[in-house]
Amino acid sequence: MNKIFQSLLIIIFFSGCSLNKSSKFWTSETIKEIEEKKFEKIFDDPTTLSQELNINISLNLSEGFIKNNLSKKFTNNDGKVNFDGSLKKSSKYKFSKIKNFYQSEPTILFNKDNIIFFDDRGTVLQFDKRSKLIWKKNYYTKSEKKSSPILQFASNKKFLIVADNLSKYYMLNLETGDLVWSEKNSAPFNSQIKIYKDRFFLIDFTNTLRCYSLKNGEELWNFQTESALIRSQKRLSMVIVEDMVYFNNSLGDISAVRINDGELIWQLPTQSNIIYESSFSLETSDIISDGKDLFFSNNKNQFFSIDIKSGSFNWENRVNSYLRPTLIDNFIITVSLEGYLIVIDKITGNIIKVTDIFNYFKPKKRKDILPTGFIVGLKNIYLSTNIGRLLVIDIKSGKTISILKIDKDKISRPFVSNQNLYLVKDNAIIKLN
Template identity: 25%
Template sequence: MKKLFLLLFLCFILSPLRGEGFRFALLTDLHLNSDSLAYNDLKRSVDQINKIGKIDFVIVSGDVTEEGDRASLKKVKFLLDQLKVKYYITSGNHETKWSESGATDFGHTFGSDRFRFEYKGFLFLGFNSGPVLRMADGHVSPQDIVWMKNEMRKVGREKPVIIVTHYPLQDGDVDNWYEVTDAIRPFNVRAVLNGHYHSNRMLAYDGIPGIINRSNLRSKDKVGGYSEYEINSDSILVYEHRIGEAPKKWGGYSLKKNYFSADNSTYKRPDYSVNREYNNVKSKWVIKSDAGIYSSPVVYNDNVYVGDDLGFLSCYSLKDGKKKWRFQTGNRVVGTPAAADGIVVFGSADRNIYGLNAKNGNMLWKFQANEAVLGAVSIADGIAFIGASDRSFRALDIKTGKLKWEYTGLKGYVETRPLIYQGKVIFGAWDNNLYALDQISGKEIWKWNGNLTRMHFSPAAVWPVAANGKVFITDPQRAMTAIDLTSGKTIWRTFQSKVRETIGLSEDYKRVYGKTMQDSVVCFSTEGNLPKQIWATDVKFGYEHAPSMLQEKEGVVFGSTKGGMIFALDAFTGKLLWKHKICNSLINTVVPLNATSCVFTSTSGEIGILSTSASKKK
């Protein structure tokens, strides 16, 4: 049977293509912002395509803006709409990682972040390759993989297919590359077209032909440029077309040659050998949802509450993972909810904040903001505190949804979970600032900037912690900082450990923890006015930049990574207790239940409890 399938596979791969040849242009990595150079580079590409002609359509493969903001997206659309031929567009990480709309403005602006069309016998499919709001590797969502497979099934296995994503479909770029390549392997995929690298390269994704394309930007050259593709009966050829010059062919693939087979056994797959090394760590239960999850779980009254990429807030039994109910909003839920007094509160990219009955999921109230609500929720004294993308931070009564106060002094959107500490509400925004507001009135007490010069350096993803009169944060400039709780002035700031957006606090308030960008976890004292490292541990998790906070419970520090690993350390010595790999995608901030177990969610859709039979060694 296997030989018959292979024979049929080779027959349709090697069969000659029918129909006339055609040409199309591919634009990628436009990175439009307030910089006039990027705008001019795109305008010149559009003008040249229109002037020269002979282009049947245009594909745009992501990173069309620098910061994912609505104004820049509209500028891109204004220029692309001037094309005399139809264009098809999908998003890149700069539209999904930094996005005040929760990566929804792209679809609102262009109609969708997917495209599907057929042209002269070929099927073209383009889709988002993430990540959404969290700093991590690229990730193709479960729902996009299902959509892609269904579209290819509709046309059958003989029709040639060209796939378009922003990220290259390989290890190190897309964490679930193997799920994508395995999904497309049974079909007649002729090439996968990408951007992201800002250069021309020929690659293979588990044997499947891949072509990476130059950026539209001029970079260090005097002019920008784009790619042109020629498809004829024999080949798919790619040319670089610099502005004002003749196109130059630099690569291509045969349309008659077989580059890959149905067998994937020789290709690299994620390594789970660490689970054999620490074989006392097991999953008590794990379920797989049908959507990506960017929200950390909330444990309340023997239930687990989780928001997902399809806009659902679901309630699961803590005991066995059985789903009890789910409530659907109008768009994705990325901010971590909070629960108290029988009510669960959360925000949605549909611009609403919701209060639900925690027991049955019935909506008690809804508060409408002016933009997407991406912030995580903190609850104190019956009041929910949450930031949104309309440049406002709000305090709401959790029983009624009534607005207690609103702070409107933000210059960027909020995604973090606010810290409620000694009468202050402390949080960062994507405007380079950390804010401290009065908990009762919402009035600004202080604002910390730290001389940060780029929006991307904002302390906006970290969940702040506080002890001994100090607020502790880490930021993408790779620094850990202690800030005076009363005045907002910097007490100390250190770059020695190359932390990024992850921090945690010990239960006795004496230590703060940070996850570095390469292998290790560090521990600093909360006491004194100088940075004092207590311990550092090489956990060997590799390169790391996921904003998953470190959590201590009963003397054990729990952490997680972008590569699907959860680990545990002794809080006092830093000794590594265990590691366990759940999946190959980002694990959100875990919720420890005790010293030996924690609840987790992942961007690939897993929800579960991990536990170990071994107690922490003294």
Template identity: 20%
Template sequence: MKQWSKSLVASVVLLGTLAGCSSNDDEIKIAPLPVIQPSVEVEVNWEHSVGDGTQDYFSKLSPIVAYGKVFASDRAGIVAAFDTETGDQVWEVEVEDQGSIFSFSSGIDAQLSGGISAGYEKIVIGAESGMLYVLAQETGELVWKIQTDGEILSSPLLSDNKVIVSMGNGKIIAYDLADGKEVWSYQQDVPALTLRGISGLTESQGATFFGLPNGKIGGVLINDGRAIWEAVVTPQTGGNELASIIDVDSTPIAFGESIYAVGYNGNLAAIEIRSGNVLWKRDYSAFKSMTLNGFSLYLTTASGHVVSVDRRSGLEIWSQLGLENRGLTAPVIFEGYVAVVDFEGVLHLMSSETGEFVGQLEIDDDGHIAKPIVDGNRLYLQSKDGLLSAISIK
């Protein structure tokens, strides 16, 4: 088994550092790889390497499927497109390193970290260095790039002919998709102590919604950036330094008239979109994004439990504890099953109704951090060393 340090995202590394030295009694115990009797067989359809991946850096880089292609990138600046069916490479480019606005990380590589978004015949990706790149989806040709004044740690949102980015310094900025000119900006307050990472942006009813590092979820109008409301997911309770970290780093989910969000050291909440009123709250701690299917919300908690919750009431349907502390990705629904990948690169399939293990496949022992991507009957994964895999059920 790999050392546990290989499975930690930077968020958890930070928490461990803050906790200081611990006794043997406090040592994190990692669940062994479950031994199962699979009822579902999984196979790899094709694989390709995309640069050197993200290695052990914190990153939300994950592939995206659009225009019949899978787009993927590595931290250093390689961006590539592959045919979804055959896996044949369509194009590959390397975006230029422009240095960094941060003195401690200048000139090493492009530091791509925010994840890829697609729309309007373009793909967009941001970097820790503050660079924002817009490429033509058909050829990979650079359309424009701009240096922002903050780290871009989550996927941009493309809407209303705008590129909207959320930055580590608390800013949300909208740029004109045609030429990169700033349209509007919104500033949030950022606590002194937060997790490494920020929430992605979700669109609904003409607004974009996002988690905040102060335990809230907020929304602004896409047209002009005006704030509409903020709602408390997790209240500030004080206590020690670890207890004060209440970031909502997972990307909210919009469905119907509700927004669903979950925070670290806090709560899972359902919030009414129009008013910002909290409909219900339940005690869960998570920093990975959730997924929704039918009446169920699925999440991986900070301790590695996979949980199904009724979205109407917040009542727990089932909880799978067999992957505790195995550094799980966010869950996705794949061919009706709940899928996660752990720090050893093992794909786990669970029944969406009971949480029982039904399938298992080792993909790449370098491990995974990014959320898997589902498109039709294919699951796409990218490992920390850059291996892009297309998976299907036999």
């Protein structure tokens, strides 16, 4: 009888230690036991938000905007940007049509007044502010060009780091486009690139975070998280805070790794075992940070706040979105996939306000519309969609005040530089002032 009782205790113990959503992985770095914060769920209703809330509340944000571009790059938080233009089309930057544009999350890189992008054959292009091509460079073989590589960029004002979904990564001289070095990884990349001092970071399709030397592209260390045979095409993200890299993988796990040596400090699963098995459909927003907490959401109707030091959940709310949120003051602003603008208190996780910003679309058409990204300007929010429409939303009221037709197909999330707004479509970049 005692043996049966002991066996039951062992089973219960190991069941409780499984890596499910409420567990986390600690390393020897954690000397003292940190008390787990209460994991507060704001809503018990599993359905997505489909009605407005507190529409008469006026949202008043601070007038300042983030001027430190380096801070934006490290934390992914765009905050409020310096834009209040008339949205008149001023120029167009043309390139060969990107076939898989609808699956990609293109990022424009700004180099002073110039912009850097790529075309369908992996050619890197640098344009000046008048849309004139300064240089174009292609370092792919004939067969690689036919594969239509999707490129990601990062720069440190001297050099341009390029990584693609064909496993290639390389460095170019930012001013001339000349190749400095080129290397090949064992798996394709689909993540942001973060440059930090003398190194840079990428996540590949095996859910491995890799740290490379800027000098020659040599791998300095890597950290492997659990891999998945099938995964979504959603780009993975990371933030850097105080010599630490915080990143997600395609299974929804969040890991904290030391920049110096790649040692794991903590790891936190965000998905239950049931959702874990269907991770191929999981699409997570970019992680953003205020230096103390991490914030992100996904298409499984979850929005999380995680303490950056302990790796504990602060709160979870029910918001269905894979768009990058924005943090301004103590407000988190995001847009759900159903077309609702949502304002959340970053401390408590309480939803303050919900407004329907797709209300101008007819119900039959609305079901096919998805938001692709947004920015918060000085007075308005600018939201792009998969049907080529740009919505202008008043910040205070949360109501859509105008809709601009940019294209008939998907346009990228907006980018702002030098008080101009840029949108990418499959064969051009549109500049609005």
